[in-house]
Amino acid sequence: MNPVNYLYLSALLFTIGAAGVLIRRNAIVVFMCIELMLNASNLAFVTFSRLHGNLDGQIIAFFTMVVAAAEVVVGLAIIVTIFRSRHSASVDDASLMKL
Amino acid sequence: MENLIGLLVLAPLVGAGVLLTGGRRLDRTGHWIGCAFAATSFVIGAVLFADMLSRSGDDRTLTSNLYTWVPVGGFQADVAFQLDQLSMTFVLLISGVGTLIHIYSIGYMEHDERRRRFFGYLNLFLAAMLLLVLANNYLLLYVGWEGVGLASYLLIGFWQHKPSAATAAKKAFIVNRVGDVGLSIAIMLMFTTFGTFSFQPVFEAVGKAHEGILTGIGLMLLLAACGKSAQVPLQSWLGDAMEGPTPVSALIHAATMVTAGVYLITRSGAIFNAAPDAQLAVVTVGAVTLLFGAIVGCAKDDIKKALAGSTMSQIGYMILAAGLGPIGYVFAIMHLVTHGFFKAGLFLGAGSVMHGMNDEVDMRKYGGLRKYMPVTFVTFGLGYLAIIGFPGLSGFFSKDKIIEAAFAKGGTEGWILGGVAMLGAAITAFYMTRVMLMTFFGEKRWEPDAEGHDPHPHESPRSMTIPMVILAFGSVFAGGLFSLNESFLKWLEPVTGHEEGHSPLSAGAVTAGTMVVLVIGVALAWLMYGRRPVPAVAPRGSLLTRAARRDLYQDDFNHVVLVRGGEHLTRSLVYVDVKGVDGVVNGTAAAVGGLSGRMRRLQNGYVRSYAVSMLGGTAVLVAAVLLMRGVA
Numbered sequence: 146m147n148p149v150n151y152l153y154l155s156a157l158l159f160t161i162g163a164a165g166v167l168i169r170r171n172a173i174v175v176f177m178c179i180e181l182m183l184n185a186s187n188l189a190f191v192t193f194s195r196l197h198g199n200l201d202g203q204i205i206a207f208f209t210m211v212v213a214a215a216e217v218v219v220g221l222a223i224i225v226t227i228f229r230s231r232h233s234a235s236v237d238d239a240s241l242m243k244l
Numbered sequence: 245m246e247n248l249i250g251l252l253v254l255a256p257l258v259g260a261g262v263l264l265t266g267g268r269r270l271d272r273t274g275h276w277i278g279c280a281f282a283a284t285s286f287v288i289g290a291v292l293f294a295d296m297l298s299r300s301g302d303d304r305t306l307t308s309n310l311y312t313w314v315p316v317g318g319f320q321a322d323v324a325f326q327l328d329q330l331s332m333t334f335v336l337l338i339s340g341v342g343t344l345i346h347i348y349s350i351g352y353m354e355h356d357e358r359r360r361r362f363f364g365y366l367n368l369f370l371a372a373m374l375l376l377v378l379a380n381n382y383l384l385l386y387v388g389w390e391g392v393g394l395a396s397y398l399l400i401g402f403w404q405h406k407p408s409a410a411t412a413a414k415k416a417f418i419v420n421r422v423g424d425v426g427l428s429i430a431i432m433l434m435f436t437t438f439g440t441f442s443f444q445p446v447f448e449a450v451g452k453a454h455e456g457i458l459t460g461i462g463l464m465l466l467l468a469a470c471g472k473s474a475q476v477p478l479q480s481w482l483g484d485a486m487e488g489p490t491p492v493s494a495l496i497h498a499a500t501m502v503t504a505g506v507y508l509i510t511r512s513g514a515i516f517n518a519a520p521d522a523q524l525a526v527v528t529v530g531a532v533t534l535l536f537g538a539i540v541g542c543a544k545d546d547i548k549k550a551l552a553g554s555t556m557s558q559i560g561y562m563i564l565a566a567g568l569g570p571i572g573y574v575f576a577i578m579h580l581v582t583h584g585f586f587k588a589g590l591f592l593g594a595g596s597v598m599h600g601m602n603d604e605v606d607m608r609k610y611g612g613l614r615k616y617m618p619v620t621f622v623t624f625g626l627g628y629l630a631i632i633g634f635p636g637l638s639g640f641f642s643k644d645k646i647i648e649a650a651f652a653k654g655g656t657e658g659w660i661l662g663g664v665a666m667l668g669a670a671i672t673a674f675y676m677t678r679v680m681l682m683t684f685f686g687e688k689r690w691e692p693d694a695e696g697h698d699p700h701p702h703e704s705p706r707s708m709t710i711p712m713v714i715l716a717f718g719s720v721f722a723g724g725l726f727s728l729n730e731s732f733l734k735w736l737e738p739v740t741g742h743e744e745g746h747s748p749l750s751a752g753a754v755t756a757g758t759m760v761v762l763v764i765g766v767a768l769a770w771l772m773y774g775r776r777p778v779p780a781v782a783p784r785g786s787l788l789t790r791a792a793r794r795d796l797y798q799d800d801f802n803h804v805v806l807v808r809g810g811e812h813l814t815r816s817l818v819y820v821d822v823k824g825v826d827g828v829v830n831g832t833a834a835a836v837g838g839l840s841g842r843m844r845r846l847q848n849g850y851v852r853s854y855a856v857s858m859l860g861g862t863a864v865l866v867a868a869v870l871l872m873r874g875v876a
Binding site: 163166167168170175236237239240241242 | 847848849850851852855856859
């Protein structure tokens, strides 16, 4: 199969993720969309690795996963705390950080 | 012997320290402590004087280097004293007359609950003045100079509960500051020119310096002298300084403070001798002031202010003489010493009169006091005869010499200066006779005061009359003693130098002329104030009288020219500052503020809008990278 198709898939997934981050209000959904974008980039990395015939892209993909795992821990903790205090997971409600 | 010189200054300084920090427990003995320390200084001075006399003329200078005060690279300031004949003369005058005034103050300040503090300040005054005349360099002299300014401020404003006294003290201090600036500039000029400010090296290096610089130094020194010695144009503080207790006036006018300017010019003779333009300025200031003070003295009804005008005028004589150069230095100092005696005596006499008259100072409310205060009358009278230059008394010898020296200046200048000095002598005779007649002769004019107390004039206590008697002896005999065999001239000549002038008039002619104007002055005063009764309320008077009553509009002049001018200057500077400097700063701040106010709107707190900007930014960056790559 033509490896370029994987890149198309990756771009499609990234776009879906980005659109979700921009459009959805629910923090959990936004969060999942971010994961989608990360994994889209992972897919692109692995594909390029395959295309170029070296392992650099695969290693970067592992790094991304590790970072994503760490980010999930912190992010979920924040979301849970916000939900506890506001009884809502809408990212638009948490808009106090402004002048 | 050298070690004693430091003690001269230290004794009154310790006295001041003890009295000012001793607290209430010294209230009962404080005045004796003050007198003791002043007298100690005088005794040490007398010992040193005897020692000095035992040595020959050229070998009389003693120096004493206590320690190096500021050692910084090429700059070295020592605390070092130099006692030569000139300093010795001042030391004896300051500590001698000072001690007498201390003793007098015991009686005069008897009812003042802050008497201890008063004596502390008096001691401080003596210490500062002694430091001034004993220093061997200009920087240490400056310390004494400032000390004198401080002490005079404290003493003039001693009755600070009176707003007028507080104001007078501030006025004296501020006007003196103007002069002090002159002295500090002169010292800086000396240091940059000669690399030192010790007397001896500076005077030796004068020959090598450019005349313009020497003129500058001379003019700055003159400015300093004008401030301390109350010469035109910095004369305005002296009259107001009468707000202080009378012993303070006596101290300021006779022994300390106003003599400092004459000392400075005489001491810096080497500089002035090499700068004829500066000397011309000095004689001009002296001549103008001697008339100025004399005219003011004629119109004042306040006995102390009349005497203050007289001091200004007499110091004018000294400055005039000092400005004449080597033909005048000795006579300036000689007049200074004799003036110290009779002016101290006159002020103490005036204080004694006030003491007996419930602190009344208006001479129109005196009259006929000679019967009530015989000792004061006689001592004051002798001081009066001395100051007008009655033949045989102190003032006659010293003032006559100055008038002679003024004529000896030569040329038109000599005639003008001599004429002014002689006119001054006539006016002196007039206003002093006026004071004498209004106070001690005529009908009694005093009235009950506001509370209905009738003043009962009485003679002052012993502690006050004895100093007056001693000073009266000085007023009578000092001049004759100094002129006997020209002893004062020989004494001071090694320090100041002396040369005979070539007077177009013979000494006899000058003396005869002085006698004629003296008689005219006295006669005129008698016609106006002796022959007919003195009105209790001052008549309107002529234009000149009214001007003189207001000190020839000195305060109005200062107000219009300096105060108003200064106000306009500061206002325009403030305007430039507010509109210009602040405008730029505030404008920048406002521009940045406005811009950030607009930019702030971007921070709306919505996570998603931040995400949009991040995405947009990334897209722009990627596009830019791709574009650049395409271009390359």
